[in-house]
Amino acid sequence: MKMSLYYWPMIPGRGEFVRLVLEAAGVEYVDVGRIEGVPAVLDAVRGSLGGRPHRALPILVDGEEVLSQTPVICTYLAEAYGLAPGREHRWGALTLLLTAMDLVTEAHDVHHPVSSRLRYEDQQPEARRAAELFVRERLPSFLAHLEGVCRDNPQSDWMIGGRLSHVDLVVEQLLRGLEHAFPAAMASAPIPGLRALAAAAASLPRIAAYRASERCIPFNRDGLFRAYPELDVPPA
Numbered sequence: 367m368k369m370s371l372y373y374w375p376m377i378p379g380r381g382e383f384v385r386l387v388l389e390a391a392g393v394e395y396v397d398v399g400r401i402e403g404v405p406a407v408l409d410a411v412r413g414s415l416g417g418r419p420h421r422a423l424p425i426l427v428d429g430e431e432v433l434s435q436t437p438v439i440c441t442y443l444a445e446a447y448g449l450a451p452g453r454e455h456r457w458g459a460l461t462l463l464l465t466a467m468d469l470v471t472e473a474h475d476v477h478h479p480v481s482s483r484l485r486y487e488d489q490q491p492e493a494r495r496a497a498e499l500f501v502r503e504r505l506p507s508f509l510a511h512l513e514g515v516c517r518d519n520p521q522s523d524w525m526i527g528g529r530l531s532h533v534d535l536v537v538e539q540l541l542r543g544l545e546h547a548f549p550a551a552m553a554s555a556p557i558p559g560l561r562a563l564a565a566a567a568a569s570l571p572r573i574a575a576y577r578a579s580e581r582c583i584p585f586n587r588d589g590l591f592r593a594y595p596e597l598d599v600p601p602a
């Protein structure tokens with residue numbers, strides 16, 4: 367039976383990190399929201415899948431296994447399909463995934479600094495303030511950390527271990543999202559290692575084919591990474 371991914375059908379969002387691991391592994395899956403629509407994903411998060419409750423999307427169903435939390439799902443898939451770095455890197459890889467997802471959340475919170483319950487339009491002054499701090503302090507700090515991890519990997523030019531892993535796919539999508547939302551801020555970021563890694567991951571035949579397909583949802587104004595020019599504050 368094919369795996370099922372439950373995620374919002376109109377945005378790449380956090381579901382995209384899962385899709386990229388599925389696509390890179392060459393796994394056939396059902397993107398339930400895109401076939402059955404929003405009610406199906408709402409039912410999933412309200413408990414229609416049974417077992418332990420799950421609070422938020424994405425949710426992945428693989429037979430009896432029902433998983434949520436993006437880093438958990440990505441790790442599960444990577445271990446099942448040979449995309450995980452060696453066992454000795456298990457905790458290092460999870461740490462990097464969680465760090466990347468911290469940056470995802472901070473990037474999202476720039477346009478929703480007060481609450482995700484409010485519209486962007488209802489928190490614009492706060493968003494501008496958040497954008498300055500994000501672009502000038504938080505973003506450079508995260509990028510310097512990730513660049514250092516990549517540069518100091520003694521085994522390869524990937525984030526961890528000697529070959530491509532799910533961590534690289536997550537970092538590539540994260541950089542893509544940041545470049546979409548903060549093009550001016552990202553243009554001069556000193557991250558040659560991350561840029562080379564992202565280019566290599568994006569040119570993997572399965573990833574390139576996926577991105578060229580209708581399965582891939584483009585960034586838009588409703589997702590995690592939104593291109594609001596007024597929030598793309600130039601770096602200091």
Ligand SMILES: N[C@@H](CCC(=O)N[C@@H](CS)C(=O)NCC(=O)O)C(=O)O
Pocket residue numbers: 379380381421422423424434435436437467
């Ligand atoms: N830490 C979770 C965050 C999940 C999350 O916030 N998902 C969003 C969609 S991207 C959601 O379903 N939000 C609804 C809510 O928090 O009530 C993860 O990494 O998967």
